[in-house]
Amino acid sequence: MWSPSVTQVMVTLEVLDVGLNTVTKAAMSGGLSHFVLVVYSNILAIFFLLPCSFIFYRKSSRPQLTRHIVYRIFILGLVSCCGQMFNYIGIEYSSPTLASAMIDLTPGFTFLLAVISRMENLDLRVQSSQAKSIGTLVLITGALIVTLYKGLPITVVPSTKKLLKGFILSSQSHWALGGFFLAVHSVVLALYYIIQAWIIRDYPAELMVTLICCIFVTILSATVSLVAEKDANAWKLGPNIDLMAIGYSAAFAVSLRSALHTWAIKKKGPVYVSMFKPLGMVIAIVSGVTLLGDTLYLGSLVGAATIALGFYAVIWGQAQEKLRVDDNGIGSFKSSSQKVPLLQNMTCKYRTFA
Template sequence: MDIKADIKVDIKAEPKAAETKKAAGWEWKAPASMVLVQLFITGMILLSKVSIGGGMFIFALLAYRSLFGAAFILPLALIFEKGKWREMGWHAAGWIFLNAFIGYAVPMSLYYYGLRDTTPAYAVIFLNIIPLVTFILSLVFRMETLQIWSIAGSLKVVGVVLSVGGTMLISLYKGKTMHLWKPVLHHMGQNTTEVAGNHLRGTIFLVGSSITLACWYLIQSKVMKVYPYKYWSSMVTCLVGGFQTALVGIILSRDKSAWKLGWDLNLLTIFYSGALATAGKYSLNSWVVAKRGPAYPPMFSPLSVVFTVLLDSIFIGDEITTGSLFGTTVVIAGLYIFLSAKSKEVRDK
């Protein structure tokens, strides 16, 4: 028996076994991280709805949330991109200013006003159709081509049609109301229902928010070319976005009480939005993109719709109707078809 040969085989096999074991260990962490991100988004929408329904000034929420987000991202920038702030010239600063305006100040203002006039379960749909709007704008500006006779191209068209049709269905058709449970925050739910006065106006705000955010994705690609440091770029974007929304807020309301913070739900909403829905979401997304690629995180986006519909009904008490359930199912199906086609297209390149 050749003992030396056996030892050599074992030595070679051990690293491979260790690598396989390590890969298996990471296998569950990527999907778990993406589920957590969708829960972060759901929590932010629900908390924001309750805070706005309780009378919090929207621009104060936007300004504080953005500044808190900058504070949480700053340590990541200092650790992973140490000293890279020195490479930010005036050209890059100009693009980041535009990035903050188009990517945060305008779309999030429109989104929160749309959320005020509708429900969380309805508003979250518009966050999920942003990839579809981005795709349509990319076609309009000829930044992307559509091979409609290919399988991926046909599926993308089907996905867009289903998602837009499902959104219209939710907006126009209510159907039978299902009273499944009593809301946990019953009185809070009544207040937010009273605030949601103009559904059409809210829908217009939400559509505007989706279009602006889709434009932001196109601008973001330019920002990463002129200044390819994602943590510093995100931190400065949050900081500038906070000052932009604060300036608009001061112009609209000189009432000092609108800007005061106490130990209440409003402070929790701001802290949660900055720490988890901004810094936490960004960090987890970046890690998963590095491990699985850019097509992986969007595949989990429909989960935020499911989480929001359920938790909105359980905690706030907004009604679940057969129309909203059917429309939401159609939107999720359309989004999955579109994202699957997009993922296939990326793999085939």
């Protein structure tokens, strides 16, 4: 029986994830540059991850870091840098609620990229493949509904919350642009997962991969930001919400969230962890309406429900494939690496160490 402690951690992470989107949105609405946010948060994250790596690997050995692994991590850092930029630009032009809804596209795009890269087999004669294929189309349809269709207002913004609503939310004219960047972020995040699986297969040292990737992201984002950010005053920070957003992003998004997701996946498997993503969308909608005074529109409600439906169709298909792999007696990552797709291998590996 699954331990409630893992459930509590995953629910807490989803709440904190929504909080991160809200804080960064507020900071960027107040003038914080998304370029500066990415650079400073990754620099600060290095100071979090570096001592953790020394402590963790002090008494345990880690695999040898080869030149080819460093090349792979550099590619991972390049993808991560682009993903962080697109995510913060999307939040700046839209809202935390839309960001939480669009992130549910990631499982669908991950499935598509895995099929293209032949990490997953697609056989439309099998029910699980049919569910994943249909679910992917439903996910994309739901995202288009949330982005392009506003609909009638379901809730009315209280007058006492209009000021806060104007501070957190963007102009509706930028809604589609923000949704586009958030959708691109979902594609990039899916690519990030594919590359990460490719690296971990040959270099199973998650903390070191995270640290080195963070260093590359810092170098890449600083190079881009020094050219793109023309205002020198944008790099000056005061003791305000800007500093809070940078610290929140560094401690949670770049460091803590990655570590806890890895821990939860090892204990319960990736399907269990990914099932909590729609919860983040619900939390975002509820908090947006109750705390920020966000107006709930029919399009957001219908699109969110469509995304959740497609998401669970993909997850159900993955769960059925995992059961089929278990029934065939495959329980080792190494022994099955030439027989089943990589993503299924990773699932078997996590289950073996659970």
